[in-house]
Amino acid sequence: MKEPMKGNGGFWDALKGGGISPRIASMLGAPSAQQIAFVRSLTKGQRRPETLHVPLSQLKTAVFDLETTGFHYHYGDEILSFGAVKMNGEEMTGEVYYSLCKPACSVPERIVELTGITQEMAQNAPALLQALREFMAFVDDRVLIAHGSAHDKAFLDVALWKTTKAHLGHRVLDTMMIAQKLAPDRKVSSLDDWLRVYEIPILQRHHALEDAKMTSSLWQAMIGQLRERGVITLGDLYHFLSKT
Template identity: 30%
Template sequence: MNPPRFDGNFKHMINRLISLGLKREQLIGGHVSQGDFQHEAWIRKQLKAMSKKQMGLNTPIEEVTFIILDTETTGFRPDLGDEIFSIAAARIKNGEITNRYSTFINPGKTIPESVQQLTGIQDEDVSHAPFLKDEIQSLLDFIHHHIIVGYHIGHDLAFLNHFLWKTYKTKLPQSSLEMRKVLESFLPGMSFPLLDDALRYFSIECTNRHQAESDVFAMCELWQKIFAIIRKKNIQTLYDFYGYIR
């Protein structure tokens, strides 16, 4: 049987992975396909394009699309094997929701009992869901180059960036905003350490709290409250906005 023939780019990817410690027979023997490399190439191309399309600071604030994002995870340490099992996001522009995204993710492991009780999401709910590697393309399509916003957003980004770095040696390029910081900047003297504190202050109800889709919907309502304050303060551009919260 003749050996398989690969194009130059594929050979380059083979050699790169060999340099990272994988054996040639693992790669050429069918464990890694050219489709895998094409998928990785698409991810890298998408992230590169996102990095080039960052919003200019002179962009009118009503023209900026923000991504309200939330995840549910099996724990707090992606570096120790904790995984995402639910992701939700919404695009919101000029205070209005323009699109929504939500999916369960198969974490490839059992969700701890305490987390199942907190979220109401059981192992059987995610057992037939896509793995993050199979869903990441849809997620990146949705968040595109927009500014990511969330409550304790560092937690969500830590998991996504850990996955992207582990799998593709890259990270999300776009800006992000901690919603708590934004809220406390516009309401000086107030403190909202938890999302529940902020929701309670604005009398926003959240059914199925600690489920990503419900939390995102509640955060969208919260962001609309914040955007109403932005309008009252006559903040015109993204530059004005960043200047105010800093």
């Protein structure tokens, strides 16, 4: 994504320099400036090399899902809701996050039917920066996991750039990619398909938190299968996924 031009002494230059001047903060309002700085701080230093040596059975992760107004962020589609579940290895900690998010665009009728999120619900939801701040604070420095992660990662990265001029720095694992590598003969890709393969009950679909919960069950089941293949650490998993 091409970065917009920045002026000398401007807001984004102040952020890039690692701080926000009192003058800039007063222009925007301290709470907003503080939120932006906080979110930026959470996008840095998330790819520590030592994480590669952590066993998957001990890896701290946050399984997440987003609902969006459509599939094309470059044509103006935006995030409608965030859902996330914390896991320590194969254990679900019971800590969850969910929030609606107010988009700048309208909610298409097909998305209302799919997600149950109406235009009124969206308009009364928290602003993108607030929901994003809460989501990033929740996931902290954990490895992120999503099913079909390209969609969610792209929307999350665009939202971060739009609000804070930062990029997502977290490692992101894709349960769809891992499942396909574990069972290459199965020509399926959707979350529904893989939930059926692993005999995980399909509950409420197209709800960010419920999808994140079901994806966490999928990840939980795959850790054992990966262990049987000799895939013990996060580094082993990257190596496993890279093999042709």
